[in-house]
Amino acid sequence: SRIETTDVVIIGAGPSGAIAAALLRQQGRRVLVLERETFPRFSIGESLLPQSMAYIEEAGLLQDVVEAGFQYKNGATFARGATETTFFDFREKWSAGWGTTYQVQRGAFDKVLADGAARTGAEFRYQQTVLAAEVEGEQPALTVKDNASGEQYRVEARFVLDASGFGRVLPRLLDLETPSSFPVRGALFTHIEDRTAPGSFDRNKIIITTHPQHEAVWYWTIPFSNGRCSQGVVAEPAFLAQYSGDDQTRLQTLVNEAPNLKALLADAVWDTPVRQITGYAANVKSLYGKHFALLGNAGEFLDPVFSSGVTIAMTSSSLAAKALGRMLDGETVDWEADYAVPLKRGVDAFRAFVTAWYDGRFQKLIYYKGKNEEIRRMIASILAGYAWDETNPCVRAPERWLAALDAAVSA
Numbered sequence: 001s002r003i004e005t006t007d008v009v010i011i012g013a014g015p016s017g018a019i020a021a022a023l024l025r026q027q028g029r030r031v032l033v034l035e036r037e038t039f040p041r042f043s044i045g046e047s048l049l050p051q052s053m054a055y056i057e058e059a060g061l062l063q064d065v066v067e068a069g070f071q072y073k074n075g076a077t078f079a080r081g082a083t084e085t086t087f088f089d090f091r092e093k094w095s096a097g098w099g100t101t102y103q104v105q106r107g108a109f110d111k112v113l114a115d116g117a118a119r120t121g122a123e124f125r126y127q128q129t130v131l132a133a134e135v136e137g138e139q140p141a142l143t144v145k146d147n148a149s150g151e152q153y154r155v156e157a158r159f160v161l162d163a164s165g166f167g168r169v170l171p172r173l174l175d176l177e178t179p180s181s182f183p184v185r186g187a188l189f190t191h192i193e194d195r196t197a198p199g200s201f202d203r204n205k206i207i208i209t210t211h212p213q214h215e216a217v218w219y220w221t222i223p224f225s226n227g228r229c230s231q232g233v234v235a236e237p238a239f240l241a242q243y244s245g246d247d248q249t250r251l252q253t254l255v256n257e258a259p260n261l262k263a264l265l266a267d268a269v270w271d272t273p274v275r276q277i278t279g280y281a282a283n284v285k286s287l288y289g290k291h292f293a294l295l296g297n298a299g300e301f302l303d304p305v306f307s308s309g310v311t312i313a314m315t316s317s318s319l320a321a322k323a324l325g326r327m328l329d330g331e332t333v334d335w336e337a338d339y340a341v342p343l344k345r346g347v348d349a350f351r352a353f354v355t356a357w358y359d360g361r362f363q364k365l366i367y368y369k370g371k372n373e374e375i376r377r378m379i380a381s382i383l384a385g386y387a388w389d390e391t392n393p394c395v396r397a398p399e400r401w402l403a404a405l406d407a408a409v410s411a
């Protein structure tokens with residue numbers, strides 16, 4: 001069968017694959033991206049964080065994203081019960097850097113990034129499924145199937161980047177999977193035409209709503225630029241199982257239990273099938289091997305509550321492209337020190353806040369009215385995705401920071 005060669009082969013053309021492809025092209029590498037679907041394709045993960053803009057910019061794709069006309073985003077609104085609501089404006093944050101970003105239909109957004117990266121000379125090949133991988137010997141190689149013809153071929157490369165997201169191609173093939181430390185949760189979600197009353201709703205912010213009776217159950221409402229919203233709810237499977245009927249009925253029943261959403265979405269048109277995803281939190285034993293590294297969701301995925309997924313994915317691409325560039329130039333690279341450790345630093349900061357969200361401490365702090373301006377700016381920074389900025393005390397020592405604030409708020 002056919003054998004092809006390239007410098008770097010990337011599995012998956014989502015945000016982590018496209019950003020990595022563009023960055024490697026800046027180094028002049030030959031890049032082949034193998035994507036199982038055709039683009040545009042649906043993906044969950046529609047609310048970006050300002051930190052991700054730095055990576056879009058670094059990859060040379062900023063103009064493409066700005067000109068695509070996505071919904072501008074400058075913050076997050078939090079709501080619980082009938083009247084309680086607060087918000088954070090990302091621009092009023094501790095860290096330097098972008099304070100605004102976008103809410104994106106991922107079908108369109110991922111295509112913008114992939115087409116932009118392709119323009120720089122990376123080859124994107126769609127309808128290609130990666131079936132097998134040899135990454136521990138001298139010659140890394142993938143076995144690939146062309147979905148249309150069924151033909152199988154071999155791609156030999158100097159290095160493999162797995163950006164296959166929830167496909168988790170190398171973790172599965174190499175037995176790298178390990179369970180997440182978070183309990184299994186699931187989401188019911190769809191897109192709606194929201195028909196919200198003018199002025200009723202700041203479309204520049206995601207709304208995170210807490211269920212009025214169940215603190216660990218929350219909803220996302222992500223407005224798009226075309227009068228539509230992504231609407232979802234997250235809970236443990238046993239909780240969701242209490243709601244009967246078809247998935248749309250279940251989601252609508254849950255939405256109507258939150259008074260703010262019931263009022264906001266009273267005239268919404270539910271025109272799109274509701275989807276369910278369960279058990280998305282995942283981890284791996286190692287983020288790299290002799291001839292491969294795992295990017296984005298192919299590595300660890302924590303939780304959707306702070307919309308950190310795409311930001312973590314792009315951070316991983318930037319770190320990996322730098323380490324790989326030095327390796328391809330013949331330097332010795334310590335992937336633990338140069339990739340895994342710095343990536344995990346931010347992931348671990350997010351992890352502390354996700355934990356504190358579900359156990360209630362962070363929610364208490366978010367709604368606490370006595371916060372001073374400095375604490376607000378620290379919170380705005382982590383919510384804006386600046387989880388790698390160690391000048392921020394809530395990033396440098398998140399557990400200690402959360403404990404101290406919880407003691408102050410509870411006093």
Ligand code: FAD
Nearest residue numbers: 012014015016036045047130164165167296297304309310
């Ligand atoms: P993906 O975007 O999943 O891309 C992977 C690509 O690989 C896909 O196109 C897939 O077709 C391809 N692929 C898979 N298997 C193969 C194969 N065998 N061969 C070839 N190609 C393959 N993140 C946010 O930033 N904001 C949010 O608001 C947000 N909300 C979320 C809500 C929920 C309920 C969940 C579960 C996640 C959410 N996320 C969110 C996370 C977000 O979806 C992911 O973090 C993000 O999509 C990861 O990007 P990626 O490039 O790693 O993978």
